[in-house]
Amino acid sequence: xxxxxxxxxxxxxxxxxxxxxxxxxxxxxxxxxxxxxxxxxxxxxxxxxxxxxxxxxxxxxxxxxxxxxxxxxxxxxxxxxxxxxxxxxxxxxxxxxxxxxxxxxxxxxxxxxxxxxxxxxxxxxxxxxxxxxxxxxxxxxxxxxxxxxxxxxxxxxxxxxxxxxxxxxxxxxxxxxxxxxxxxxxxxxxxxxxxxxxxxxxxxxxxxxxxxxxxxxxxxxxxxxxxxxxxxxxxxxxxxxxxxxxxxxxxxxxxxx
Amino acid sequence: xxxxxxxxxxxxxxxxxxxxxxxxxxxxxxxxxxxxxxxxxxxxxxxxxxxxxxxxxxxxxxxxxxxxxxxxxxxxxxxxxxxxxxxxxxxxxxxxxxxxxxxxxxxxxxxxxxxxxxxxxxxxxxxxxxxxxxxxxxxxxxxxxxxxxxxxxxxxxxxxxxxxxxxxxxxxxxxxxxxxxxxxxxxxxxxxxxxxxxxxxxxxxxxxxxxxxxxxxxxxxxxxxxxxxxxxxxxxxxxxxxxxxxxxxxxxxxxxxxxxxxxxxxxxxxxxxxxxxxxxxxxxxxxxxxxxxxxxxxxxxxxxxxxxxxxxxxxxxxxxxxxxxxxxxxxxxxxxxxxxxxxxxxxxxxxxxxxxxxxxxxxxxxxxxxxxxxxxxxxxxxxxxxxxxxxxxxxxxxxxxxxxxxxxxxxxxxxxxxxxxxxxxxxx
Numbered sequence: 001x002x003x004x005x006x007x008x009x010x011x012x013x014x015x016x017x018x019x020x021x022x023x024x025x026x027x028x029x030x031x032x033x034x035x036x037x038x039x040x041x042x043x044x045x046x047x048x049x050x051x052x053x054x055x056x057x058x059x060x061x062x063x064x065x066x067x068x069x070x071x072x073x074x075x076x077x078x079x080x081x082x083x084x085x086x087x088x089x090x091x092x093x094x095x096x097x098x099x100x101x102x103x104x105x106x107x108x109x110x111x112x113x114x115x116x117x118x119x120x121x122x123x124x125x126x127x128x129x130x131x132x133x134x135x136x137x138x139x140x141x142x143x144x145x146x147x148x149x150x151x152x153x154x155x156x157x158x159x160x161x162x163x164x165x166x167x168x169x170x171x172x173x174x175x176x177x178x179x180x181x182x183x184x185x186x187x188x189x190x191x192x193x194x195x196x197x198x199x200x201x202x203x204x205x206x207x208x209x210x211x212x213x214x215x216x217x218x219x220x221x222x223x224x225x226x227x228x229x230x231x232x233x234x235x236x237x238x239x240x241x242x243x244x245x246x247x248x249x250x251x252x253x254x255x256x257x
Numbered sequence: 258x259x260x261x262x263x264x265x266x267x268x269x270x271x272x273x274x275x276x277x278x279x280x281x282x283x284x285x286x287x288x289x290x291x292x293x294x295x296x297x298x299x300x301x302x303x304x305x306x307x308x309x310x311x312x313x314x315x316x317x318x319x320x321x322x323x324x325x326x327x328x329x330x331x332x333x334x335x336x337x338x339x340x341x342x343x344x345x346x347x348x349x350x351x352x353x354x355x356x357x358x359x360x361x362x363x364x365x366x367x368x369x370x371x372x373x374x375x376x377x378x379x380x381x382x383x384x385x386x387x388x389x390x391x392x393x394x395x396x397x398x399x400x401x402x403x404x405x406x407x408x409x410x411x412x413x414x415x416x417x418x419x420x421x422x423x424x425x426x427x428x429x430x431x432x433x434x435x436x437x438x439x440x441x442x443x444x445x446x447x448x449x450x451x452x453x454x455x456x457x458x459x460x461x462x463x464x465x466x467x468x469x470x471x472x473x474x475x476x477x478x479x480x481x482x483x484x485x486x487x488x489x490x491x492x493x494x495x496x497x498x499x500x501x502x503x504x505x506x507x508x509x510x511x512x513x514x515x516x517x518x519x520x521x522x523x524x525x526x527x528x529x530x531x532x533x534x535x536x537x538x539x540x541x542x543x544x545x546x547x548x549x550x551x552x553x554x555x556x557x558x559x560x561x562x563x564x565x566x567x568x569x570x571x572x573x574x575x576x577x578x579x580x581x582x583x584x585x586x587x588x589x590x591x592x593x594x595x596x597x598x599x600x601x602x603x604x605x606x607x608x609x610x611x612x613x614x615x616x617x618x619x620x621x622x623x624x625x626x627x628x629x630x631x632x633x634x635x636x637x638x639x640x641x642x643x644x645x646x647x648x649x650x651x652x653x654x655x656x657x658x659x660x661x662x663x664x665x666x667x668x669x670x671x672x673x674x675x676x677x678x679x680x681x682x683x684x685x
Contacts (some may be wrong), residue, residue, distance in 0.1 A: 050637075090652060092655040105638070
């Protein structure tokens, strides 16, 4: 489904991704782990189409279609979804208005009729319950005054509403207590489907206890340095990154050079 | 050196409409005082950014006629008075004869009332800072006197539809005086619209006197066409414990100027001034506000937001003057601005003058652009860039629009603003 070949990307002239190769098939869940500064979040942002990052080399295709040629909104309409590490607060736009506009943009793209306010309200209430968010949140500004955990649940709720082909979860576990982690994990597990690929980016292995990946990759210095099954995550938990020849702080520095 | 330009004498020809003698005398007196009135230039402080938009040609000196026309048939959720080219149109208006509330045309006033009114007109405005508005007193053909007896409460909003009909070039001088007795209440909606395509100027003055404990809400919608220059002044005098709330929503034009001057004269008076302005193309809009804290223990809260697209130009000047005896004054002023293009210009100036020592006074002004991070978040969900721009721009002013107390007016404003933004970003 997703094919990444020799992907290089820079921000403000600094090369962060230095040749990523990755194949994800429909139905698979892949985890990308790695120390801070290894390029994990950059990879997520590049796939979603953030223009702050410049792709200098390589190719990315989703079901054979060249993703890099598409605008951010076109990628979303083709089924790319990024759950943000830091979801943005937008006062003045209600969560409900935001979600309905997004759902209708996708429906419109697929040639389906738009959902009216009442239909959408019903759907949104159901999905908000699935991630244990009070439907009252729908009336507030987008992420406005939400706690860290509420913001992450709102991201998963959006994934459930938008039903993407490729869901990229950027540090979705960060800042969550154990109960919130459970709720978010249940949401992600509900997303698992034969026709959907999930790419989880995480610093810690604890998320992988709740959402068991099919493959684990270690990203360091802008490259994937090791790939394996879920046992690789357990090994990293036990031994750290050192045995792979990665020193956390140096990695962070080298990628900034 | 070139002599400073002065108001053309064409503008000082006597007005045609007959008024009761005290008002006619006031008109003549003002007219003669305006001979050689200097027109503002960019060196005139209170017109610095706007003088270049003011274009008064002699053709525009002619009073726009109101004869033989019916006036706007706009449906409104409340009482309605239609004022066409400054003349009230009784047949197009619809307001009941309510106990304690009178709405009269200047033309119909008896001698005593006309004398009473002539003594009060122009007292709520500082003539030095609203120089062009002085022309209104020299030229008004008619006017509305709205009087509320003590305790009178108007049960529905009163809409005053100011229509400028510019089938020919000319100018109109609508005039309103509101005398709100002690503890009376009224919601007044002034809607400025236009028809016709010739170049015209509307020069409008509204004054209000709020008696002790009176509660007045004023909503102003400025929606005239591209051929109409608008110069408006609103003066408000507030007695003890009165409350004044103002919501101004303005769309740009060739020249748009609104001076809003509030004097808190009695202790415990309270005012809240909200304003939203949007400009596009080569449009202009200039809001000048003044709050005079004359008495002690008064509150003022002011929030204005401007959005300028394309090559348009918005100006905000907010003055707060806290007099020496106005101890325990509480004044807050906030102005935020959004530039939607590199060619747009916004000038904002807070002016604080404080002579009392025990006061709270806060102000803030910002000018920014749409937030890229927010924009990326929205488009990453499949929302089109244009729609994302509209959502974020609406969000910038929603906080203020949502405070407009009359639902139908709020919806009208929201509809117009939405249309404006969709148009703005369509072209971008």
